[in-house]
Amino acid sequence: MTPETDKKNTKARNNAYSLLRSRPRAEREIRDRLRMKKYDDGVIEDVISRLKSAGEIDDAKFAKFWVESRMRMNPVGDAVLKHELKAKGVDQSIIDLVLEEKKDNFNEYEIASGMARERFARFAKLDRRKAMKRLYDFLQRRGFSFDTVERIVADIIK
Secondary structure, three states: OOHHHHHHHHHHHHHHHHHHHHOOOOHHHHHHHHHHOOOOHHHHHHHHHHHHHOOOOOHHHHHHHHHHHHHHHOOOOHHHHHHHHHHOOOOHHHHHHHHHHHHHHOOHHHHHHHHHHHHHHHOOOOOHHHHHHHHHHHHHHOOOOHHHHHHHHHHHHO
């Protein structure tokens, strides 16, 4: 390895660690960010393999982190989580596993119901049908399942 190549590898690795300091990242996120900085594919592959062997990049850990933080800070349904993780380059099998584990830790119905009741209070001045339509649309946009949304809307109507 030439001194120049070694210097590029070190700089690329430092860039990757800088990204990882703020939050865990998926492998593709790191790869894309290094490409944006115009590093050669060989340098990127070297950095990625080193980070993986050091345990710094793990898509399964990242996906768990993403779901947990998302559900605590700004809860959404599985559809949105699946879309976000897919956009970050996480493999479908990991996404399915993490979303299955999520069911043990978070009750989608309770979370969506709390959000719905809070949102419904804002619609007090609206016609009841219009308010229910907006509530339904809100929950659907947040990625909650059709069954969950139907159940919540029915409960609020009562």
